[in-house]
Amino acid sequence: MAITREGVMEILRGIRLPDGADLVSRDMIRALSIAGGQVRFVIEAETPEQARAFEPARAAAEQALRAAPEVSDVQVVMTAHGPAAKAPPQEAAPNLRIGQHPTPHQGGPQRISGIDRILAVASGKGGVGKSTVSSNLAVALARQGRRVGLLDADIYGPSQPRMMGVKGRPSSPDGKSIDPVTAHGVTMMSLGLMLKEDEAVIWRGPMLMGALQQLLTQVNWGKLDVLVIDLPPGTGDVQLTLCQRTHLTGALVVSTPQDVALLDARKAIDMFLKLKTPILGLIENMSSYICPNCGHEAHIFGHGGVRAEAAKLDVPFLGEIPLSLAVREAGDSGTPIALGDGPEAQAYARLAERLIGGGMA
Numbered sequence: 001m002a003i004t005r006e007g008v009m010e011i012l013r014g015i016r017l018p019d020g021a022d023l024v025s026r027d028m029i030r031a032l033s034i035a036g037g038q039v040r041f042v043i044e045a046e047t048p049e050q051a052r053a054f055e056p057a058r059a060a061a062e063q064a065l066r067a068a069p070e071v072s073d074v075q076v077v078m079t080a081h082g083p084a085a086k087a088p089p090q091e092a093a094p095n096l097r098i099g100q101h102p103t104p105h106q107g108g109p110q111r112i113s114g115i116d117r118i119l120a121v122a123s124g125k126g127g128v129g130k131s132t133v134s135s136n137l138a139v140a141l142a143r144q145g146r147r148v149g150l151l152d153a154d155i156y157g158p159s160q161p162r163m164m165g166v167k168g169r170p171s172s173p174d175g176k177s178i179d180p181v182t183a184h185g186v187t188m189m190s191l192g193l194m195l196k197e198d199e200a201v202i203w204r205g206p207m208l209m210g211a212l213q214q215l216l217t218q219v220n221w222g223k224l225d226v227l228v229i230d231l232p233p234g235t236g237d238v239q240l241t242l243c244q245r246t247h248l249t250g251a252l253v254v255s256t257p258q259d260v261a262l263l264d265a266r267k268a269i270d271m272f273l274k275l276k277t278p279i280l281g282l283i284e285n286m287s288s289y290i291c292p293n294c295g296h297e298a299h300i301f302g303h304g305g306v307r308a309e310a311a312k313l314d315v316p317f318l319g320e321i322p323l324s325l326a327v328r329e330a331g332d333s334g335t336p337i338a339l340g341d342g343p344e345a346q347a348y349a350r351l352a353e354r355l356i357g358g359g360m361a
């Protein structure tokens with residue numbers, strides 16, 4: 001018989017932290033997944049120091065679960081929040097307004113204080129997996145010890161709250177600045193958290209630019225090694241404003257391998273070239289499909305198109321992410337696949353390693 005969620009929690013209640021509390025009463029367990037006898041979850045500490053102090057508890061949790069007869073394999077990952085405070089579950093300051101006209105701007109692209117690098121994740125075409133890549137890349141970078149922020153700038157269709165499993169409004173201590181939320185070791189902010197569910201954004205360009213400016217400058221990001229920005233698809237106002245006003249380390253362009261997506265990816269690349277934003281590379285998403293039943297590999301959207309395009313345009317090819325049901329399910333359930341250890345998580349770990357190795361993250 002497989003172990004249940006309650007069974008796992010019961011075992012974890014027995015693991016004492018240095019101050020006598022336990023992992024469950026402290027609400028530190030995230031992304032618990034039980035598949036057959038395999039148990040995986042994340043322990044989310046509040047600071048890197050706390051993560052270090054709680055390491056013996058992580059090891060004890062793994063050992064205690066392994067000893068359970070219904071459990072065949074255990075993986076427990078410890079992640080730490082950035083320095084930003086965890087937001088209380090409800091109520092932002094009622095007088096905080098998101099969506100305003102932008103303030104006048106002089107001079108070239110500005111740096112954001114406390115943030116060392118900014119990566120913009122872009123795509124020419126909608127639905128190619130840009131938001132999925134952004135959240136998973138953020139998680140993979142955090143797992144490799146980076147202090148990571150994730151800004152959902154997909155203002156018309158913010159999907160990061162769902163993909164990162166975050167609910168509730170961020171708080172604002174003074175009606176001007178906004179405390180971001182944290183999830184899976186990543187500090188994050190999305191316009192989706194400031195809107196009521198089902199509320200549509202019906203702003204014109206200037207309001208959009210003002211909202212983006214607020215999200216970049218009024219959020220208490222704390223010290224970050226890297227901020228990942230999930231852009232809206234295409235080549236519109238948000239991209240233009242971001243590249244002109246903010247000092248970006250560079251852009252990562254996500255595409256699926258088929259020609260129609262590549263055509264639009266080329267337009268996005270052309271835009272970044274014109275705006276003099278470095279293109280750090282192309283990522284092929286939904287690259288190949290491995291049937292979970294028989295292991296057959298199928299190339300539903302083709303394969304290798306993005307690598308070939310990168311060679312043609314003389315920009316780096318950063319890697320392939322397979323098309324898999326697990327990626328979609330993980331995104332829908334708010335526990336990005338990069339938290340696990342399967343082939344998709346490994347693809348993201350390689351991508352993160354490559355960016356860190358190149359000084360880009």
Ligand SMILES: Nc1ncnc2c1ncn2[C@@H]1O[C@H](COP(=O)(O)OP(=O)(O)OP(=O)(O)O)[C@@H](O)[C@H]1O
Binds near residue numbers: 286287
């Ligand atoms: N590698 C993958 N395998 C399977 N499903 C995927 C993969 N990547 C993304 N998806 C799924 O495809 C859908 C679209 O992905 P996502 O929202 O990330 O795309 P997007 O490019 O950000 O879209 P939008 O243009 O709406 O912002 C989601 O349901 C997501 O879970």
